[in-house]
Every structure is written in structure tokens, then in C-alpha cells.
Amino acid sequence: MRPATADPVVASLSEGVGGPPGRRAGRHPWWTPVRVLLALTALTFALGMVQKAGCVADQWSDGEGRYTQMCYSDLPYLYTGRGFAEREWPFTGDAQVRSRYTVMEYPVGIAYWAYGAAWATHVLVGLPELGDRYAGAVDALWGRPDVQREIGLYFAVNAVGFAVLALLTTWLLAGVDRRRPWDAAAFALSPALLLTGLVNWDLLAVAMVAAALFAWSRGRAGWTGVLIGLGAATKLYPLFLLGGLLVICWRARRWREFVVAAAAAAVAWLLANAPAYLSGRDQWRVFWSFNAERGPDLGSLWLVLQQAGDRAISPGTVNTGSWIAFGAWCVAVLVLGLAARRTPTLAELGFLVVVGFLLVNKVYSPQYVLWLLPLAVLARPRWRDQLVWQASEIVYFAAVWWYLGGFLEPAAGDDAWFYWLAILVRVAGQLFLVALVVRSLFTPDGSRARSGAHAALAVPAAR
Structure with a gap:
């Protein structure tokens, strides 16, 4: 289905180039929908690299510029801060390494990628000798000319890899419903992708989620589970897709597919x-202990409550409260999924569950919007709704950097209430999209015309 005939926003924009296609409009012999989408993704990601140009130009050394220009990225700082400049294995228990470097606080999938990118960087610069680096202080690494060159190259290596992941994600999303490849355009042209794709390594998990959606649409329960397991080893949230599978298989009484997917996910994760785990059990545990001991942090409603109430909230209170709230949210999604007029799709259920996790989580980093993006564009493929939601995310994206830069502090020294407002705007945008997705489960037409082919995507034929 052509987007200009199905979406009012696209139809109105098409007036500038002649309006929606007519009944006798033909197809271009080379520019297929998927190729157009890949080109748009490449353009968006290239603009994202340009958006980081200010930080690249000053070699990530301007502490204020990274916030004023909103070009911050974790990658350069973790290159020297987690031992990658010395090619140290993230999970080593070597006493000398551990005395010099903080353990990588991310799941293993990200740690593997970051370590591999460091090796690729060193290969490109000719495998530099590291003896003099070991002899010096870690703090001195940042100012070394050779390390500064590697930092820029490390960022570029990761950026190229992320671009490939973005293209792969677009291709996968376009293939989930073969009759509606254009639904992936909201990912390909996403402002959120442009602004946050290079902040951290989250695109790894995004690609895994897109691949899991694709595998499920093809009736591959085992591969769906494998991809969910690998995604959960990269970021925890892909694990929540199993909740969506539970609802779908429950409605269809097809428990075998759920068991296969869950078992495959567990094996892949292990x-x-x-x-x-085998190379550094204590270092492997750091991700779990770091998150358990973390208190209210950036972007969370817990932070708003703590700052507005002028009272500290302990990590234990946040852990208990967030898990209880998330558990209640999951029960609500289960009830909605079972009571819905039609069988929801995996993208719809996954979106609802992940939103619930993010709403009550103790932190909301700017790039977390990427977690929702592939799910949202398939769960609610309407440009107006996507633009409203992503506008709220952009408000938060700008506010968090201004907040970290100290630009939102009132002259009188009061709390940065504008940052709280940005958090609430982001939450409102997410709840707006949640309401539309839930409504579509109980209305005859939903968010789009529901063809028999699309309905089959909820419970694809087993293979």
C-alpha cells in the first residue's frame, strides 16, 4: 500500500510533488520501496554523524560544548575509561587492570562489541605498542596525541558499525509485513535515530529486536527466541518480548511455539x-550490582519525586517500587492482550511492555528512545502519531543536555523545574502513543486496514 494513499500526513505533503499516486501509477524499475527506505536511513544516519561534528572537531575535550551543541557520546570517554585504549578484556580479573580501570557496567553484548571495536581501531593504526601506556597514569591517556587519534577513529569505527545496524534494522522492519514495507519509513526518517543513534551502543539491541519481529513474522519461533536471548544479552529489555509472545500464544492455544521461543532465548542468553562469566565472574556481576545499587537517576520520574520532594529516595525503595509498578503494568498488558478484539501483534505488545518498563525505571538516558522506535513504528504506523511522540522525545533530548550543562538552573538557585517539565512532556508523549495502541486493539479497523495477511503476523504459521 502506498503511504500517500494511506496516511493523511504523507498525502498532504505529497501535494508539493503532484499529489498521491493515481490508479494507473507504475513502479520504478530500480527504486523499490526497500531501496528507497535504505537510502533514507543512510541519509538520516549521515546527518546524525554531522550532528556530532562539533564534538569530533574539538576531540571531545570541550566540556561545555558537548552540552551546548548536544553532541555528547559515551564512546570516546569509555575508550580510555574502561581500558580499551590498552586493549584490555572487559571481564578480566587481573589485579593490575582492575586497579587501573572501572569494570565495564554494560551487558556482555555491548562489552564484546566495544572490545572488538577497540581491536579494529588498533589494527587500523598499526597495533601500537602499549608498554609506555601501562607505565603512565590512566588520567594521562586522554591528552596523548596518539590516543586522541585513536579516540576519533574508535568513534568512527563504531559509527560505521551502527550505520550498518541501522540499515539492517530498516530492511528487517520493511519485511515484517510484506504488504506494508513503508511502515519502516518512520524508523528510516526518525529524528530520534538521527539524534541518539551515536550516543551509546543501544542500536545493537534495536537490531536484535527488529530481527526477532522479522523472525516471528516468518513463523520461526526458535529463531525468534534466539534473537530475543541475544538481545537480552546486549540490553535487558528485549527479554520483555517474551511477554508479548505469551499473550499471542495464549490466545491461539499454541503453547509449543512459546516454549520453543522461551527455551531458545534462555540457551542463547546463556x-x-x-x-x-567464565573469564571473570565478579566482573560479569558488575552490570547487575551497578543497576541494583543505582538510585534515582537522569530522566526518571523517581528523580522528579526526589528533587521536588527534597528528600532522598534509597535504591532499595526505587527497586521495590519500580518492580511492583512494572509487574502491575505487565498484568494490565496481559489482560488487555487477552481481552482485545483481535490478536495483537508482537510489536504492539512489545511496545506496551517496554514503555511500562521505561516509565517506572530509575533512569532514562536520551538514547533509550531507540528501544521503543522499531516497536512503535510497527505498532502505530501513522505519521501524525509518530511525530507527536518523537517531538516529546526531542524536547527531553535537548533538556537533558542543558540540565547536565547547568543551563537550566534558575538564577535564584532553585531547582531545575524546566527539566522536570521536560521529563513529564516525554512521559506524556509515550502515554499518548500507548493510548492509541490500546484503542486500536478494541476498534474495528485499528490503526490501519487489517488485512488477512497482516492478521496472520500476530500468530504466523508454524514451521
Whole structure:
């Protein structure tokens, strides 16, 4: 289905180039929908690299510029701060390494990628000798000319890899429903992708989620589980897709598919974690302990409550409260999914569950919008709704950097209430999209015309 005939926003924009296609409009012999989408993704990601140009130009050394220009990225700082400049394995228990470097606080999938990118960087610069680096202080690494060159190259290596992941994600999303490849355009042209794609390594998990959606649409329950497991080894949230599968299989009384997917996810997660666990059990545990001991942090409603109430909230209180709230949210999604007029799709249920997790989580980093993006564009493929939601995310994206830069502090020294407002705007945008997705589950037409082919995507034929 052509977007200009199905979406009012696209139809109105098409007036500038002749209006929606007519009944006798033909197809271009080379520019297929998927190729157009890939080109748009490449353009968006290239603009995202340009958006980081200010920080690249000053070699990530301007502490204020990274916030004023909103070009911050974790990658350069973790290159020297987690031992990658010395090619240290993230999970090593070597006493000398651990005395010099903080353990990588991310799941194993990200740690593996970051370590591999460091090796690629060193290969490109000719495998530099590291003896003099070991002899010096870690703090001195940042100012070394050779390390500064590697930092820029490390960022570029990761950026190229992320661009490939973005293209792969677009291709996968376009293939979930073969009759509606254009639904992936909201990912390909996403302002959120442009602004946050290079902040951290989250695109790894995004690609895994897109691949899981694709595998499920093809009736591959085992591969769906494998991809969910690998995604959960990269970021925890892909694990929540199993909740969506539970609802779908429950409605269809097809428990075998759920068991296969869940078992495959568990095996994939265990195998992915095995190298890290076996090489450094204590270092492997850091991700879990770091998150358990973390208090209210950036972007969370918990932070608003703490700052507005002028009272500290302990990590234990946040842990208990967030898990209780998230559990209640999951029960609500389960009830909605079972009571819905039609069987929801995996993208719809996954979106609802992940939103619930993010709403009550103790932190909301700017790039977390990417977690929702592939799910949202398939769960609610309407440009107006996507633009409203992503506008709220952009408000938060700008506010968090201004907040970190100290630009939102009132002259009188009061609390940065404008940052609280930005958090609430972001939450409102997410709840807006949640309401539309829920409504579509109980209306005859939903968010789009529901063809028999699309309905089959909820419970694809087993293979």
C-alpha cells in the first residue's frame, strides 16, 4: 500500500510533488520501496554523524560544548575509561587492570562489541605498542596525541558499525509485513535515530529486536527466541518480548511455539554470557550490582519525586517500587492482550511492555528512545502519531543536555523545574502513543486496514 494513499500526513505533503499516486501509477524499475527506505536511513544516519561534528572537531575535550551543541557520546570517554585504549578484556580479573580501570557496567553484548571495536581501531593504526601506556597514569591517556587519534577513529569505527545496524534494522522492519514495507519509513526518517543513534551502543539491541519481529513474522519461533536471548544479552529489555509472545500464544492455544521461543532465548542468553562469566565472574556481576545499587537517576520520574520532594529516595525503595509498578503494568498488558478484539501483534505488545518498563525505571538516558522506535513504528504506523511522540522525545533530548550543562538552573538557585517539565512532556508523549495502541486493539479497523495477511503476523504459521 502506498503511504500517500494511506496516511493523511504523507498525502498532504505529497501535494508539493503532484499529489498521491493515481490508479494507473507504475513502479520504478530500480527504486523499490526497500531501496528507497535504505537510502533514507543512510541519509538520516549521515546527518546524525554531522550532528556530532562539533564534538569530533574539538576531540571531545570541550566540556561545555558537548552540552551546548548536544553532541555528547559515551564512546570516546569509555575508550580510555574502561581500558580499551590498552586493549584490555572487559571481564578480566587481573589485579593490575582492575586497579587501573572501572569494570565495564554494560551487558556482555555491548562489552564484546566495544572490545572488538577497540581491536579494529588498533589494527587500523598499526597495533601500537602499549608498554609506555601501562607505565603512565590512566588520567594521562586522554591528552596523548596518539590516543586522541585513536579516540576519533574508535568513534568512527563504531559509527560505521551502527550505520550498518541501522540499515539492517530498516530492511528487517520493511519485511515484517510484506504488504506494508513503508511502515519502516518512520524508523528510516526518525529524528530520534538521527539524534541518539551515536550516543551509546543501544542500536545493537534495536537490531536484535527488529530481527526477532522479522523472525516471528516468518513463523520461526526458535529463531525468534534466539534473537530475543541475544538481545537480552546486549540490553535487558528485549527479554520483555517474551511477554508479548505469551499473550499471542495464549490466545491461539499454541503453547509449543512459546516454549520453543522461551527455551531458545534462555540457551542463547546463556551461551552469549558464558565467555564473560567464565573469564571473570565478579566482573560479569558488575552490570547487575551497578543497576541494583543505582538510585534515582537522569530522566526518571523517581528523580522528579526526589528533587521536588527534597528528600532522598534509597535504591532499595526505587527497586521495590519500580518492580511492583512494572509487574502491575505487565498484568494490565496481559489482560488487555487477552481481552482485545483481535490478536495483537508482537510489536504492539512489545511496545506496551517496554514503555511500562521505561516509565517506572530509575533512569532514562536520551538514547533509550531507540528501544521503543522499531516497536512503535510497527505498532502505530501513522505519521501524525509518530511525530507527536518523537517531538516529546526531542524536547527531553535537548533538556537533558542543558540540565547536565547547568543551563537550566534558575538564577535564584532553585531547582531545575524546566527539566522536570521536560521529563513529564516525554512521559506524556509515550502515554499518548500507548493510548492509541490500546484503542486500536478494541476498534474495528485499528490503526490501519487489517488485512488477512497482516492478521496472520500476530500468530504466523508454524514451521
